[in-house]
Structure formats: C-alpha cells, structure tokens
Amino acid sequence: MEFLRFLAFVAAWGFMWRWVVKNRGSWNIFYGNIVGAAGGFIVAMVVLSITFSVFPVAPAQTDSRETERAAAALMPEVERSMEPVPVIASTPADSDNLATYVASEPQNEPSPPESALLPNYSKRLPASLLEKDFKDNVHNDFAVSRRLAGTHPNADRSLMAFMICEPFIKSAMRFSASTAIASAKSASSQRFKDQTYTISSTVSARNMLGDNVSYGFDCSVQQVDGKDTDKAAWRLLGLKLKKIES
Structure with a gap:
C-alpha cells in the first residue's frame, strides 16, 4: 500500500x-x-x-507476548489477590525434599453470636472446587495465575492455592460477603508433596452483632488432575480458623 x-x-x-x-x-x-x-x-x-x-495506515501489530503482559497488567487480580509478588513458600523448590501432608482433626466447635463463623463450620465446607468454575467466578484472574505457574507437574502453585482458599474460607463465615482476606504479600505457604499446600494468613468477617472479627487461618488444599484444565480441581484437606485477640 x-x-x-x-x-x-x-x-x-x-x-x-x-x-x-x-x-x-x-x-x-x-x-x-x-x-x-x-x-x-x-x-x-x-x-x-x-x-x-x-486508506488509513493500519496500526502496527505488537508482539503477542507484549500483548499478554499488557492484558495481565490490566486484570483485576493484579489489584486484588494476584499481586506481582507471589506467596512466599517456606519449603524447598525441589519436590524430592517436600514432606508429606498429614491431616489434623477438623474443628467442630459451636459458634456463639459474637463469632463470625458458622456453627460447626467444618461440616458445611465443600469438599472440592473445579478450576473452571472458579475461573468463571473471578473472570480471568485464576487463568493468569495458572499460566504464571507453568505446566511442569512439579511447578510451585502457591499463588493458585492462595486464590483457591478464598471460596472455602467464605463458606465458613456467617456473612460471606463481608469476608476480607489479607493480600498475598502478607501470606505464607508451606508446600508438601503431590501439589499440596497449606496457606497461612489472616481474614476478617462480620458477626451477628455487626462487628468485624479477625482470624488467623491455615487452609490446606491439594490440586488434582492438574494436567487437564477441564477436570483440574482442588480438594480441601483442612481449614483451621483461630480468633485473633484484640
């Protein structure tokens, strides 16, 4: 032209x-x-x-990688849980040195009105969550975190585990809409064998008296069928919540 x-x-x-x-x-x-x-x-x-x-001049085509980076930078997860800084893992990156996860007893204590937790919340929690359903709920946030983790079977998926814990934690609260989880920067992750992670951080939610109550939590999840994006799911292995005394 x-x-x-x-x-x-x-x-x-x-x-x-x-x-x-x-x-x-x-x-x-x-x-x-x-x-x-x-x-x-x-x-x-x-x-x-x-x-x-x-016949106006057609805009120059940009490199696909640059486009992906620009799109990722504008996505909501960068403003929320998907900070550029990943969850800090406290275990070695080498999968051969990882320990085996050992489940502990679930919490079944009744919750008084001043608690933000549902009574016997551990019995109300979903057993697992499909990745494709979670992606639909949070737009493309989870898809971006999966791409950042890569396709290697032993890749560190701590950030994905951090994001997947959110719906499980909300299921334990009386008022899930009031749940506010601290950002990934302040969280820690312990990695175990077989793509199992324990995420530790803090969360606050409203109780029946209208007050916000803060808790420390340990959320243990495991990714299953991770190679197939249509079947990949995360199992909840354990969720511990302890009130932070003010």
Whole structure:
C-alpha cells in the first residue's frame, strides 16, 4: 500500500508539472518549469492527503507476548489477590525434599453470636472446587495465575492455592460477603508433596452483632488432575480458623 501511495504522489506531481509547462502561454520554458514543479508538488500533496484519508495506515501489530503482559497488567487480580509478588513458600523448590501432608482433626466447635463463623463450620465446607468454575467466578484472574505457574507437574502453585482458599474460607463465615482476606504479600505457604499446600494468613468477617472479627487461618488444599484444565480441581484437606485477640 505504501508503494502505491508513492506512485500516486509521483504521478500527480509529474502530470501537473507537464500540464503547466505545456500551457505556460507567454512564459519562457525556465519559468514554466519552476511554476510547474511547485504546482505539481502542491497537487501531489493533496492527492497524498486524500489517499491517507481513504486508506488509513493500519496500526502496527505488537508482539503477542507484549500483548499478554499488557492484558495481565490490566486484570483485576493484579489489584486484588494476584499481586506481582507471589506467596512466599517456606519449603524447598525441589519436590524430592517436600514432606508429606498429614491431616489434623477438623474443628467442630459451636459458634456463639459474637463469632463470625458458622456453627460447626467444618461440616458445611465443600469438599472440592473445579478450576473452571472458579475461573468463571473471578473472570480471568485464576487463568493468569495458572499460566504464571507453568505446566511442569512439579511447578510451585502457591499463588493458585492462595486464590483457591478464598471460596472455602467464605463458606465458613456467617456473612460471606463481608469476608476480607489479607493480600498475598502478607501470606505464607508451606508446600508438601503431590501439589499440596497449606496457606497461612489472616481474614476478617462480620458477626451477628455487626462487628468485624479477625482470624488467623491455615487452609490446606491439594490440586488434582492438574494436567487437564477441564477436570483440574482442588480438594480441601483442612481449614483451621483461630480468633485473633484484640
């Protein structure tokens, strides 16, 4: 397209120059060429402007990686739980050195009105959560965290575990809409074998008296069928909540 635009510019300039020289009247050939060159250039510029209006320049295509990075930077998870800084793992990255997760007894204590927890909340918690359902709930946040973790079977998925704990924790609260979990920067993660993680952080929620109550939590989850994005799910292995005394 740029070559055709250049040809139109040269053709308009040459045609107008020749027309002025041939119709110069009483002017001599020297003045006729000067006027023809100037007039031809003006006409050629007008033609060039018309071509830009009719056929605008297409925007340059950016590299796909740059586009992905720009899209990821604008996603809501960067403003919420998916901070650029990942959850800090307290265990070695080498999967051979990871310990085996050992489940503890669930909490079944009744919850008084001043508690933000549901009575016997451990019996009300969902057993697992599909990744595709979680992605639908939080738009593309979880998909971005999965891409950042990579496809290696032993990749550290601490950030994914942090995000997946949120719906489980909300299920334990009397008023899930009031639940506010601290950001990933302040959380810690203990990694075990078989893509099992224990996320430790703090959360606050409202009780039946209208007061916000803060808790420290340990959320243990395991990813299963992680290679298949349509079947990948996270099992809840344990959730411990302890009130933080003010």
